[in-house]
């Protein structure tokens with residue numbers, strides 16, 4: 001019987017105290033008790049989103065909030081721009097196409113990050129673009145983008161909105177919605193928020209709320225105006241996933257207690273330790289600008305990453321993620337987001353070393369762990 005260790009970029013491990021909190025007998029959602037919790041959740045989310053705007057909690061996976069952004073901000077025929085450098089950029093394109101928008105893409109080689117200049121050039125060539133869709137961390141490649149610079153570029157276009165999928169990065173990396181000029185920020189429960197899947201979050205800027213009133217795409221369950229009206233009464237339009245909301249309140253308290261800047265710093269150190277370890281093992285990272293939430297590692301020709309992930313999962317209870325789409329078999333991904341500390345990262349690195357050695361890859365046992373320890377020690381961890 002193996003102990004299960006989850007190092008996937010969603011779902012991630014849920015803290016014991018949160019699991020226990022969610023195991024308590026259920027309460028009803030139209031009660032003062034639940035409204036109090038909901039109010040606390042809304043306030044805590046504002047802190048993590050770094051926004052003064054309302055953050056809405058949707059009962060869906062992250063894709064639901066992506067769909068809500070498309071359905072509420074675009075009308076059929078509207079021009080939009082999608083940064084497509086992996087699976088999740090692709091998803092925004094497919095969603096916008098499904099709603100009848102006129103979609104242009106900025107294709108980005110998988111593993112690279114779009115520059116603010118490329119977005120600026122695309123907006124100049126089509127000033128009718130109403131919405132720019134981006135992914136803060138493209139989870140399929142581990143690539144992170146410079147959102148501050150992109151926000152500054154889009155802000156030069158007063159008619160254009162910036163929508164950001166931060167599903168695998170909010171609560172792990174620095175992201176300041178209001179300060180950086182993000183018009184719609186999206187996240188979900190099962191990544192750095194340390195919860196099971198089932199909740200999606202979305203906040204809109206005042207400029208985006210104006211666009212919601214003008215947009216004519218059909219919507220019902222994800223009608224954000226309706227949501228906003230009930231939110232004013234500290235309520236949700238439909239039955240919320242209240243067990244998860246109860247867990248969310250607990251998680252937000254943990255994040256507040258640690259302090260958001262410290263949360264970002266912890267992720268930065270864990271990411272750096274993982275990256276240094278992979279380099280010490282002679283492995284290449286896929287992303288040019290890697291995210292601090294996960295590390296995508298390329299395996300040399302002849303080594304099958306899928307087989308490595310499967311063997312570790314089935315033989316040792318350690319779960320990494322493999323590659324998606326065209327990266328299947330070529331990369332494996334180690335998540336270090338959410339409820340993770342330095343010792344767990346060392347475990348993950350040791351597991352990589354052991355499995356690679358089993359596959360016949362030449363390495364010095366402990367080289368990766370030693371490199372990671374150095375980073376952790378120098379960071380005071």
Ligand SMILES: Cc1ncc(COP(=O)(O)O)c(C=O)c1O
Nearest residue numbers: 061062063088137139167168188
């Ligand atoms: C960046 C990103 N966007 C979107 C999604 C889709 O989210 P969900 O599977 O919760 O619908 C994911 C999930 O892995 C993601 O990492």
